[in-house]
Amino acid sequence: MRGKFITIEGGEGVGKSTQIAFVREWLLAQGRETVFTREPGGTPRAERLRELLLENSGETMPDECELLMVFAARSTHLANVIRPALERGAWVVCDRFTDATYAYQGGGRGMDVSQIATLEQWVQKDLRPDLTLLLDAPLDLTSSRAQHRNTTIGTTDRFEREQREFFERVRSTYRARAQREPNRIVVIDASVERDQVSASIRAAIEKHLF
Numbered sequence: 001m002r003g004k005f006i007t008i009e010g011g012e013g014v015g016k017s018t019q020i021a022f023v024r025e026w027l028l029a030q031g032r033e034t035v036f037t038r039e040p041g042g043t044p045r046a047e048r049l050r051e052l053l054l055e056n057s058g059e060t061m062p063d064e065c066e067l068l069m070v071f072a073a074r075s076t077h078l079a080n081v082i083r084p085a086l087e088r089g090a091w092v093v094c095d096r097f098t099d100a101t102y103a104y105q106g107g108g109r110g111m112d113v114s115q116i117a118t119l120e121q122w123v124q125k126d127l128r129p130d131l132t133l134l135l136d137a138p139l140d141l142t143s144s145r146a147q148h149r150n151t152t153i154g155t156t157d158r159f160e161r162e163q164r165e166f167f168e169r170v171r172s173t174y175r176a177r178a179q180r181e182p183n184r185i186v187v188i189d190a191s192v193e194r195d196q197v198s199a200s201i202r203a204a205i206e207k208h209l210f
């Protein structure tokens with residue numbers, strides 16, 4: 001039986017990494033084979049593309065180049081990690097996937113959504129996540145969390161340097177997608193304590209996939 005494909009989405013600093021650590025511990029304790037991965041990235045080639053996408057070099061990054069690199073990374077990630085894992089019955093938990101492309105390249109950059117949909121269909125064929133957990137919280141809160149985290153690690157990537165309006169568009173695109181696809185995308189209130197966020201995530205996975 002094909003495994004389940006779960007994606008975790010949300011803006012910068014909303015708490016995805018924190019909650020993925022919880023999901024990892026919880027699912028692994030059940031003895032279920034689960035592959036944890038991320039986008040852009042997840043394979044050596046895709047991780048190299050991630051570096052190119054996030055680096056702050058002086059070279060202009062045209063929007064088209066960004067979009068094609070995101071899908072190039074996704075293509076190799078699907079072929080080498082995601083599809084093989086699902087086919088052998090493992091569950092896959094992915095930190096960001098194509099909803100991020102709609103949110104960042106579609107909403108944030110204002111790129112043509114029909115072009116994203118064409119690439120999605122071309123690269124993924126019929127593969128879509130079984131469940132997407134959208135961590136959502138007001139921008140004032142998430143940007144202060146991200147800032148605090150960046151002060152600790154001392155770096156800011158190319159996306160994190162965008163203006164507030166960019167992240168407002170990202171958030172509203174994510175929320176609009178959740179409204180259109182309520183059976184797949186579950187909005188999780190990420191503004192509360194870590195344990196409460198974890199409890200909501202656990203309840204959503206149990207309700208939708210168990």
Ligand SMILES: Nc1ncnc2c1ncn2[C@@H]1O[C@H](COP(=O)(O)OP(=O)(O)OP(=O)(O)O)[C@@H](O)[C@H]1O
Pocket residue numbers: 010011012013014015016017018019145146148149190191192193194195197
């Ligand atoms: N519910 C929470 N309440 C308070 N602080 C939190 C909560 N969840 C995460 N944090 C803190 O907020 C910061 C950002 O969290 P985290 O790195 O998990 O976010 P992220 O969504 O993975 O970020 P990014 O996408 O930018 O990498 C960290 O310092 C983390 O400890």
Ligand SMILES: Cc1cn([C@H]2C[C@H](O)[C@@H](COP(=O)(O)O)O2)c(=O)[nH]c1=O
Pocket residue numbers: 012039040070095096097098100101102104105159160
């Ligand atoms: C999958 C995907 C990602 N992005 C952006 C969103 C983030 O700013 C970075 C990834 O870094 P993080 O550690 O996960 O926060 O990449 C994007 O613009 N489009 C995408 O499809």
